[in-house]
Amino acid sequence: xxxxxxxxxxxxxxxxxxxxxxxxxxxxxxxxxxxxxxxxxxxxxxxxxxxxxxxxxxxxxxxxxxxxxxxxxxxxxxxxxxxxxxxxxxxxxxxxxxxxxxxxxxxxxxxxxxxxxxxxxxxxxxxxxxxxxxxxxxxxxxxxxxxxxxxxxxxxxxxxxxxxxxxxxxxxxxxxxxxxxxxxxxxxxxxxxxxxxxxxxxxxxxxxxxxxxxxxxxxxxx
Amino acid sequence: xxxxxxxxxxxxxxxxxxxxxxxxxxxxxxxxxxxxxxxxxxxxxxxxxxxxxxxxxxxxxxxxxxxxxxxxxxxxxxxxxxxxxxxxxxxxxxxxxxxxxxxxxxxxxxxxxxxxxxxxxxxxxxxxxxxxxxxxxxxxxxxxxxxxxxxxxxxxxxxxxxxxxxxxxxxxxxxxxxxxxxxxxxxxxxxxxxxxxxxxxxxxxxxxxxxxxxxxxxxxxxxxxxxxxxxxxxxxxxxxxxxxxxxxxxxxxxxxxxxxxxxxxxxxxxxxxxxxxxxxxxxxxxxxxxxxxxxxxxxxxxxxxxxxxxxxxxxxxxxxxxxxxxxxxxxxxxxxxx
Numbered sequence: 115x116x117x118x119x120x121x122x123x124x125x126x127x128x129x130x131x132x133x134x135x136x137x138x139x140x141x142x143x144x145x146x147x148x149x150x151x152x153x154x155x156x157x158x159x160x161x162x163x164x165x166x167x168x169x170x171x172x173x174x175x176x177x178x179x180x181x182x183x184x185x186x187x188x189x190x191x192x193x194x195x196x197x198x199x200x201x202x203x204x205x206x207x208x209x210x211x212x213x214x215x216x217x218x219x220x221x222x223x224x225x226x227x228x229x230x231x232x233x234x235x236x237x238x239x240x241x242x243x244x245x246x247x248x249x250x251x252x253x254x255x256x257x258x259x260x261x262x263x264x265x266x267x268x269x270x271x272x273x274x275x276x277x278x279x280x281x282x283x284x285x286x287x288x289x290x291x292x293x294x295x296x297x298x299x300x301x302x303x304x305x306x307x308x309x310x311x312x313x314x315x316x317x318x319x320x321x322x323x324x325x326x327x328x329x330x331x332x333x334x335x336x
Numbered sequence: 337x338x339x340x341x342x343x344x345x346x347x348x349x350x351x352x353x354x355x356x357x358x359x360x361x362x363x364x365x366x367x368x369x370x371x372x373x374x375x376x377x378x379x380x381x382x383x384x385x386x387x388x389x390x391x392x393x394x395x396x397x398x399x400x401x402x403x404x405x406x407x408x409x410x411x412x413x414x415x416x417x418x419x420x421x422x423x424x425x426x427x428x429x430x431x432x433x434x435x436x437x438x439x440x441x442x443x444x445x446x447x448x449x450x451x452x453x454x455x456x457x458x459x460x461x462x463x464x465x466x467x468x469x470x471x472x473x474x475x476x477x478x479x480x481x482x483x484x485x486x487x488x489x490x491x492x493x494x495x496x497x498x499x500x501x502x503x504x505x506x507x508x509x510x511x512x513x514x515x516x517x518x519x520x521x522x523x524x525x526x527x528x529x530x531x532x533x534x535x536x537x538x539x540x541x542x543x544x545x546x547x548x549x550x551x552x553x554x555x556x557x558x559x560x561x562x563x564x565x566x567x568x569x570x571x572x573x574x575x576x577x578x579x580x581x582x583x584x585x586x587x588x589x590x591x592x593x594x595x596x597x598x599x600x601x602x603x604x605x606x607x608x609x610x611x612x613x614x615x616x617x618x619x620x621x622x623x624x625x626x627x628x629x630x631x632x633x634x635x636x637x638x639x640x641x642x643x644x645x646x647x648x649x650x651x652x653x654x655x656x657x658x659x660x661x662x663x664x665x666x667x668x669x670x671x672x673x674x
Contacts, residue, residue, distance in 0.1 A: 126674075163582065167673050185672050186586075193584030203579050217583040222375035264583070 115141040115272065115303050116162065120171035123157055123327075131157035132327045134171065139305065141271075144298045146314045147307045149324035155307035158324070159276050162305070163197060164188045176271065193221060196265030196302070200277035202257045204249040210236070210260050211245040217268040235267040239293055255286040259293065266297055273297060275306040279313060287313055383593040387600055390569070398604070401565050405605030408558050409652055410612045412551035413644070417617065419543045421637050433505040435514050437498040438525040441469075448496045451520065455500055460513050462501040469496050495524060507534065555655065562601055562659030566594050570667050581671055591664045595657055602656025606649030613640045613648075 116139035123131035132154045139145060147155050160166045161173055164180055173180040175191070183191060204213050214235055218228045236242045239259035249257050258278060265273055275294065279287035291313060298304045308314060314321055323331030391398040437455075439448060445468050452466040467475075472494040477486050502513055510528055518526035570577065577590055621637040628635035640648075 164673050165582075188673065189581070189584045189586045189589075192582060197582055203575060203582075205576050205579060216580065219375070219379070220580065220583060220585045220589060222372045222379075224371045224374065225378075227371075268583075 115139050115143070115176055116305070117174040118171070119174070121161065121168045121173050122170035123154075123161065123166065124169045130327050132161070132168075135327075135329050136171075137322060137329060137332060139303060142298070142301050142303055143320065144295070144304045144317075145306075145320040145322060146317070147305065147322045147324060148309055148311065148314060150309065152326070153324040154327040155309075155324060156276060157327070159197075159274050159305075159307055162272075162274060163195060164191055189220075193217070193268060194271050196268070196270035196273040198258070198261050198265045198273070198275035198278045200280040202249070202261040204257055204260055204264075206249050208248070209245065210241065210247050210249065210252070213249065213260055214263045214267050216264060221268060231267055232263075235263040238266065238296065239263045255282055255289065258282065258286075258290055262290070262293055262297075266302070270302060273302050273304045275304070275308075277308055278306060279308065279310060284313075288316075291317060379589070379592065380596075383596045384600075386593050387597040391597065391600060398601070401561070401601055402604035402608050404561055405558055405601065405652065405656075406608035406612055408554045408561070409605060409609035409648060410616070412547050412554055413609065413640075413648055414613050414616060415543075415547045415550065417613065417638070417640065417644070419540065419547060422543070423540060424638070425635055433502055433510055433528065433530070435500040435502065435510070435517060435526055435528045437500060437517055437520070437523050438527065439496045439498065440522050440524050441495055443496050443522050445496070447522070448498065451522070452498050455498060455517065455520075458513075458516070460503050460509060462503045464501070465499045467497045467499060469494055472497060558655050559659045559662065562598055562656050563663040565601065566598055566660045566663040567667075569594060569597060570663065577667070578671070587668050590668065591661065594660045594664045598656035598658075598660025598663075599653050600656070601660075602652040602654065603649065605656070606652030609652065610640060610645045610648055614645075 118135045118137050120134045120136055121132055122134050125131060135154075135158070147158055149155055157166070161168055161180065162175065164183060168181050171181075176194075178187075178191065180191075205216075208216075211232055214232045215228050218231055223231070232245070233242065236245055239262050241256060241259055241263065244252060244256065244260075249260060252260065258281075262278075265275075273294070278294075279290050282290060287310065294304050294306065295317070318334060320334055321331070322329060439451075443451075445466070448466040448468065452464040455461055455464040469492050473486065473492045476482075476494060480486075500513070500517060502510055504510075507530055510530060514526045514528050517523065580590055617637050617639050621639075625636050
C-alpha cells in the first residue's frame with residue numbers, strides 16, 4: 115500500500131527532514147512510527163498526506179507517486195486517507211455531527227447518507243449521544259474520539275495519526291488505541307506516529323524507529 | 337464503546353484505482369449525478385447562508401466596508417454623470433458646431449427657405465433652418481436689451497441667416513462644409529465657431545481621461561479593500577480551511593464561501609453607491625436649477641439612469657468577486673505542497 119524508496123526531504127533552509135528512507139507497508143497493516151522529537155515522524159506523515167513533496171526518491175501510495183501528483187489530484191488522494199491530529203483540529207463553531215460530516219459533505223453525499231454514516235462513525239467511537247453537542251462541551255478524550263470519527267467516516271483505506279494520545283492520560287490513551295485497533299480490523303491500514311514507547315510495546319505491532327530522519331529500526335515492538 | 341454495538345465491518349476503500357468492495361447495506365459507490373448536483377446546489381446555498389450569517393454577525397464592520405467601497409465606486413461614477421450633464425449643458429455637438437450663413441440683405445424669405453431646403457440635401461448636413469431678417473431682428477431686440485434703440489433705426493440692418501447643423505463635427509469636415517456653403521450664391525459670410533468646439537471637446541476629453549484614470553486607481557483600491565477584508569476572514573477561518581483541505585476539499589470548495597462573501601460585499605457597496613449618487617445628484621440639483629434659472633435656463637441635472645445603476649451594482653459584485661478570488665488564491669498557494 116505504501117512504498118518508500120530512498121525517499122529524502124530537504125528543506126530550502128538546508129535542514130534535512132528525511133534521509134533516503136526505504137520501507138513498505140502492506141494493505142491492512144498496523145504500524146507505529148516512533149522516534150524523538152525532530153526524528154522525522156511528522157515529516158513522514160506530511161509526505162503521505164501530500165502536504166509536502168519528497169525532494170528525492172520515490173514515494174508510492176497504492177501505486178500513485180506522491181512526488182509526481184498534481185495539486186489538483188491531491189484532494190482526491192486525501193479523500194481516501196483519514197487523519198487524526200494530536201490537537202484534534204476540530205471546528206469549535208460546529209456541532210460534533212457537523213465536524214464528523216465534513217468529509218462526507220465534501221464528497222457530495224446526500225443528507226440521508228451523511229446522517230447514516232455519521233451515526234455509524236459516532237457509534238464506533240461511542241459518542242452517539244454527543245452528536246448535537248459542540249467540541250467545547252466535550253472532554254479531551256471525547257474530542258480526540260470525534261477527531262477519529264471524522265477520520266474514519268468516509269471509510270478511508272489508510273488512517274494516519276500524529277501523536278493521537280499525546281495529550282491523554284494512560285487510560286484514555288489505551289482506549290483510543292483500542293479504537294484504532296477496531297478500525298484496523300475492518301481492513302483499514304493504520305499508521306500512527308507516536309513517541310509513547312510503553313504504549314507501543316503493549317500493542318505488539320510493527321514499529322519503525324526514526325532518528326534524525328534516518329530509519330534505524332523496523333520490527334515488532336517489544 | 338461496547339464491541340457489540342459496533343456495526344458490521346465496512347471494507348475500507350482502496351487508494352488509487354484499486355477495485356472497491358461493495359457493502360450491500362450502504363452503497364459504497366460514488367454518488368450519482370443527481371445526488372452530486374443536489375449536493376452542489378446545497379453547498380452553494382450553505383455558502384451563501386454562511387456568508388450572510390458571518391456578515392450579519394458584524395453588521396457595523398460589514399456596513400463600513402461596504403461604505404468605503406461605495407465611496408470609491410461613486411467617485412468615478414459621479415464624475416462621469418456630471419460630465420454627461422456638462423455635455424448636455426453645452427448643447428449637443430451638432431448645435432455647438434452650427435454654421436451660420438449670413439445672406440445678402442436683398443435675399444427674400446422664399447429664396448432663403450429654398451436655399452435652406454437645397455442645403456439640407458447636401459452631404460454632411462443634418463438640417464438647415466432659415467431665419468428671416470424680421471425674426472433675426474426680433475430675437476436680437478429681445479436678447480440684447482436694445483429694443484428701443486433698434487426700433488428707431490430706419491431699416492432693419494440684420495441679414496437673413498441659414499443655420500446649418502452638420503452631421504459630423506470634426507474640424508476638417510466642418511471647415512470643408514463651411515467653405516462649400518460660403519461659395520453658394522447670395523451668401524455674404526459663412527461662420528463657424530470652431531475654436532469653441534475644439535475647446536469644449538478638449539475639456540470633455542480631458543474630463544473623460546481623468547475619470548478613466550480615477551476609475552482605474554479606484555478599482556485597484558477597491559480590489560485591495562475587498563482583498564484585505566477577505567484576508568481577515570481567511571485568517572479567522574485558517575483552521576477550518578486547513579481541515580477542509582486535509583479531508584479532501586478542493587480549492588473551489590474552500591474558495592466558494594469567500595467568493596460569495598466578496599460578491600455580497602460588492603452587492604452591498606453597489607447599492608450604497610447608487611443610493612449615494614442618487615441622493616448626491618438630487619441634493620446638488622437644487623443649487624444647479626437655481627443657478628440655471630438666474631441665466632434664464634431650465635437646465636436640471638439628470639439623476640442616475642437605471643441602466644447605469646444596474647451596471648454599477650453588477651460591476652461592484654464582479655469587483656468583490658475578483659478581489660475575494662485573488663485573496664483566497666494567495667492563501668491557497670501558501671497551502672500548496674512544496
